[in-house]
Amino acid sequence: QPILTQPPSASASLGASVTLTCTLSSGFSHYKVDWYQQRPGKGPRFVMRVGTGGIVGSKGNGIPDRFSVLGSGLNRYLTIKNIQEEDESDYHCGADHGSGNNFVWVFGGGTKLTVL
Amino acid sequence: QVQLVESGGGVVQPGGSLRLSCAASGFTFSTSGIHWVRQAPGKGLEWVTFIQYDARYKYYADSVKGRFIISRDNSKNTLFLQMNSLRAEDTGVYFCAKGGVRFGEALFFWGQGTLVTVSS
Numbered sequence: 001q002p003i004l005t006q007p008p009s010a011s012a013s014l015g016a017s018v019t020l021t022c023t024l025s026s027g028f029s030h031y032k033v034d035w036y037q038q039r040p041g042k043g044p045r046f047v048m049r050v051g052t053g054g055i056v057g058s059k060g061n062g063i064p065d066r067f068s069v070l071g072s073g074l075n076r077y078l079t080i081k082n083i084q085e086e087d088e089s090d091y092h093c094g095a096d097h098g099s100g101n102n103f104v105w106v107f108g109g110g111t112k113l114t115v116l
Numbered sequence: 117q118v119q120l121v122e123s124g125g126g127v128v129q130p131g132g133s134l135r136l137s138c139a140a141s142g143f144t145f146s147t148s149g150i151h152w153v154r155q156a157p158g159k160g161l162e163w164v165t166f167i168q169y170d171a172r173y174k175y176y177a178d179s180v181k182g183r184f185i186i187s188r189d190n191s192k193n194t195l196f197l198q199m200n201s202l203r204a205e206d207t208g209v210y211f212c213a214k215g216g217v218r219f220g221e222a223l224f225f226w227g228q229g230t231l232v233t234v235s236s
């Protein structure tokens with residue numbers, strides 16, 4: 001099954017842009033990845049799914065246009081433009097993996113985004 | 117609007133049991149697969165288990181296989197997680213999350229979670 005790697009932290013100034021990265025382990029470059037936003041003390045919220053061709057399907061409910069994704073090789077990116085205070089959250093990436101009768105979801109360790 | 121409300125968390129001794137519930141509303145529960153995902157204090161997300169809309173298929177993480185049982189009551193729009201032989205490493209917030217018809221669809225909506233603490 002794939003391993004998803006995320007840097008533990010990132011920061012950006014109010015109004016600036018930031019790109020978060022989720023890296024798949026070798027051999028899984030064709031996998032799609034979901035991004036989830038988790039504000040402090042809250043349950044996660046689906047942001048969007050990304051493959052090597054970009055967004056797959058629709059964004060989650062209420063996700064602003066400032067959020068976009070790209071995929072290249074083993075990397076899946078989430079870019080946030082014009083960062084707002086409410087964007088300060090943990091961002092998790094996840095992917096499903098299955099073969100035969102065995103299906104699992106795997107998540108990265110999450111990236112804590114601090115808005116300066 | 118879609119709502120998922122978890123309950124049943126609490127403090128339990130190692131080796132003990134606990135049953136979590138997830139009450140769903142605002143969508144057609146009987147056509148949605150549902151996941152349980154947990155989060156240890158200060159850690160990332162860990163997928164626990166999934167049940168298909170008709171309960172025909174159930175999948176478990178290796179860490180809980182043989183100890184946890186997922187079930188659902190479509191007549192009451194409720195999901196359950198029976199947790200047995202609990203260990204300290206099972207401590208965390210447990211979230212239920214709405215998926216789609218297929219296992220590989222995104223976890224579109226999540227609840228606020230219920231805290232499980234395994235400690236003597």
